[in-house]
Amino acid sequence: MELVGAQEKTVLQNIIDDMEGMEARLRSIVPLGYNLAVNIRYFTPEFLTSTYPEAWVEIYAVRRYALFDPVTLWCRFNEGASRWSDIEFGALQNVGKIVMDHAQTFGLKFGGAAAMRSGSGKGTKSVLSGARSDRELYDDELAELLSILEEISAAVGQHAGLSESELEMLRDIAKGMTHNEIADARRISPATVKKRLERAREVLGARNAVHAVAIATRRGLILTDPTF
Numbered sequence: 001m002e003l004v005g006a007q008e009k010t011v012l013q014n015i016i017d018d019m020e021g022m023e024a025r026l027r028s029i030v031p032l033g034y035n036l037a038v039n040i041r042y043f044t045p046e047f048l049t050s051t052y053p054e055a056w057v058e059i060y061a062v063r064r065y066a067l068f069d070p071v072t073l074w075c076r077f078n079e080g081a082s083r084w085s086d087i088e089f090g091a092l093q094n095v096g097k098i099v100m101d102h103a104q105t106f107g108l109k110f111g112g113a114a115a116m117r118s119g120s121g122k123g124t125k126s127v128l129s130g131a132r133s134d135r136e137l138y139d140d141e142l143a144e145l146l147s148i149l150e151e152i153s154a155a156v157g158q159h160a161g162l163s164e165s166e167l168e169m170l171r172d173i174a175k176g177m178t179h180n181e182i183a184d185a186r187r188i189s190p191a192t193v194k195k196r197l198e199r200a201r202e203v204l205g206a207r208n209a210v211h212a213v214a215i216a217t218r219r220g221l222i223l224t225d226p227t228f
Contacts, residue, residue, distance in 0.1 A: 016155045022148055029141045030130025032107050036149075038126045038156050039118050041220030045126075047156065052131070056106040065102075068095040075115040075127040081142040084111040084131075107133040114146040118153040126153045162221065166200040169193060171222045174213045 033052035037045035074087045089096035111131035118126040128149040172182045183190045206212035216222045
């Protein structure tokens with residue numbers, strides 16, 4: 001787990017019409033912070049943002065707690081919403097308890113998690129989890145957590161607002177093709193190639209086409225057979 005870069009967060013805010021409103025709804029449910037991962041493919045999300053305490057996020061990443069975190073594992077294999085306290089630790093009970101106990105030292109004592117399939121890919125998921133220190137989440141709050149995740153997933157879409165033709169351009173650039181070669185292969189004009197790549201660059205918040213390919217690759221947008 002890592003904090004999302006400022007550039008990616010800006011892109012996410014641009015995609016979701018009322019991200020501020022959604023964050024306000026989340027703060028009322030999980031005031032100590034949340035972790036959001038959208039369209040996870042190959043264990044890599046298109047967007048990842050965390051508002052948990054930065055010290056905890058750093059420890060979580062350095063110690064690779066995601067491999068043993070009962071909440072993360074529940075999200076991987078389940079859909080719907082659950083309180084943290086209702087999640088069984090399974091075979092990793094001892095290390096799972098270490099992760100949860102360590103989280104409590106940062107006030108992350110009670111929490112909820114939501115997970116859902118996203119996009120058309122069977123292996124693509126989106127997850128949202130958050131915490132509070134004072135009490136368990138109510139049933140309606142768990143339902144709201146899942147509802148928020150569904151709204152965000154719908155807003156982002158399967159490919160973060162990119163069309164299939166724009167993804168094709170990125171795949172072609174990734175193969176080392178020039179604009180003219182792409183135009184000939186796709187039977188479109190070089191101007192159309194340039195226009196589609198420019199829009200893909202803007203959507204991804206990239207500096208140029210090469211940077212757009214790098215971002216799309218990192219997010220799993222131009223890979224096949226996604227799995228989570």
